[in-house]
Amino acid sequence: MHIPLVDLRAQHARIASDLMAAVSRVVDEQRFILGPEVDGFENELARYLGVRHVVGVASGTDALVLALHSLGIGAGDDVITTAYSFAATAEAIVRVGARPVFCDIDRDSMNLSPASVRQVADTYASKRTRRLRALIVVHLFGLPADMEALSAIAREFNLDVLEDAAQALGARVDGRLVGAMSTAGCFSFFPSKNLGGWGDGGAVATNRDDIASRVRRLRVHGTTTPDHHEEVGYNSRLDALQAAVLRVKLPHVDNWNEERSRVAAWYREALAGVEGVPASPRTGIEHAHHQFVVRVNDRANVQQRLAKEGIASQVYYPQPLPKQRAFVEYDASSVPEAEEASTTALALPMYPELPREHVLRVCEVLRGCRHALVR
Numbered sequence: 001m002h003i004p005l006v007d008l009r010a011q012h013a014r015i016a017s018d019l020m021a022a023v024s025r026v027v028d029e030q031r032f033i034l035g036p037e038v039d040g041f042e043n044e045l046a047r048y049l050g051v052r053h054v055v056g057v058a059s060g061t062d063a064l065v066l067a068l069h070s071l072g073i074g075a076g077d078d079v080i081t082t083a084y085s086f087a088a089t090a091e092a093i094v095r096v097g098a099r100p101v102f103c104d105i106d107r108d109s110m111n112l113s114p115a116s117v118r119q120v121a122d123t124y125a126s127k128r129t130r131r132l133r134a135l136i137v138v139h140l141f142g143l144p145a146d147m148e149a150l151s152a153i154a155r156e157f158n159l160d161v162l163e164d165a166a167q168a169l170g171a172r173v174d175g176r177l178v179g180a181m182s183t184a185g186c187f188s189f190f191p192s193k194n195l196g197g198w199g200d201g202g203a204v205a206t207n208r209d210d211i212a213s214r215v216r217r218l219r220v221h222g223t224t225t226p227d228h229h230e231e232v233g234y235n236s237r238l239d240a241l242q243a244a245v246l247r248v249k250l251p252h253v254d255n256w257n258e259e260r261s262r263v264a265a266w267y268r269e270a271l272a273g274v275e276g277v278p279a280s281p282r283t284g285i286e287h288a289h290h291q292f293v294v295r296v297n298d299r300a301n302v303q304q305r306l307a308k309e310g311i312a313s314q315v316y317y318p319q320p321l322p323k324q325r326a327f328v329e330y331d332a333s334s335v336p337e338a339e340e341a342s343t344t345a346l347a348l349p350m351y352p353e354l355p356r357e358h359v360l361r362v363c364e365v366l367r368g369c370r371h372a373l374v375r
């Protein structure tokens with residue numbers, strides 16, 4: 001039995017004819033960059049999220065870079081973020097010339113710890129050399145971060161809040177969608193994401209007209225009209241082909257996320273009573289279950305045992321960001337929970353169509369690993 005981490009072919013098979021029709025529409029039109037498909041997708045995603053604007057860009061990383069840039073964040077500015085995320089979150093901060101300041105995570109949610117953020121923000125009150133400008137909150141693995149507590153701290157310290165919702169499209173807190181709960185939400189349409197394209201793609205969602213129009217300008221070389229370059233920008237446009245694919249998939253996302261939740265419930269049921277299994281989210285939280293991540297001892301050995309049975313698993317993430325060579329020069333408070341997560345976290349197979357018998361087999365093998373699941 002081979003059990004992959006993700007099987008994109010299973011999703012494709014369900015909607016193949018709609019996708020092929022959308023793609024041939026673009027091919028017939030021969031308009032491949034921006035244009036009506038991108039406009040249509042932006043409007044549909046904005047309606048779904050309940051925001052005034054969505055601007056399609058070339059990737060989730062660019063969504064973060066352009067959102068930061070549109071706020072005028074750059075040299076001399078500091079931006080708080082989590083020590084435990086994909087590198088792109090911190091990379092975007094460095095790309096605009098600012099400095100990331102890494103905070104620790106909460107043990108259970110693996111999301112940014114409000115206590116750690118407060119501690120770091122407090123230290124800036126006495127510093128006069130650098131400006132703390134913003135906070136990038138990541139909704140890691142599809143679980144909404146504690147936006148209420150983090151937004152309250154941001155208000156107190158006058159910080160802009162950006163959401164890195166790359167892994168969490170469709171996740172909700174008391175009915176409100178993540179990515180629509182801050183100054184700007186940034187999404188990735190990398191193929192394996194909850195809403196995945198057929199290549200790279202991303203978007204910035206915002207209620208602020210000034211941010212939307214600046215991101216629109218920045219994505220096309222800073223132009224306001226074809227021949228007028230208002231500022232130095234980027235080439236970061238969403239392709240019409242990606243937009244056409246995403247328009248077909250968007251109406252299915254809630255259903256696919258429900259199927260992911262059902263897979264997560266099977267895992268929780270089959271691993272009931274075992275330590276190291278994430279608890280069900282509290283009432284009011286709709287987890288997008290981009291990943292199902294358990295905590296294990298002796299991770300390399302567990303991975304080997306799973307692999308021997310044909311079961312894929314993946315380490316997200318093997319080091320806290322401030323330990324990565326690219327970011328060692330930047331500030332980090334002590335991040336013991338991020339350190340711990342980076343040695344024990346293991347992502348198990350997760351996708352909407354994952355059959356129940358595969359989940360049960362993964363759990364059987366995991367239960368058979370001596371001393372596997374931790375704490």
Ligand SMILES: Cc1ncc(COP(=O)(O)O)c(C=O)c1O
Binds near residue numbers: 060164187
């Ligand atoms: C948390 C997080 N932020 C940002 C990104 C960057 O997205 P992209 O790969 O589309 O640039 C990703 C995805 O890879 C991600 O998982």
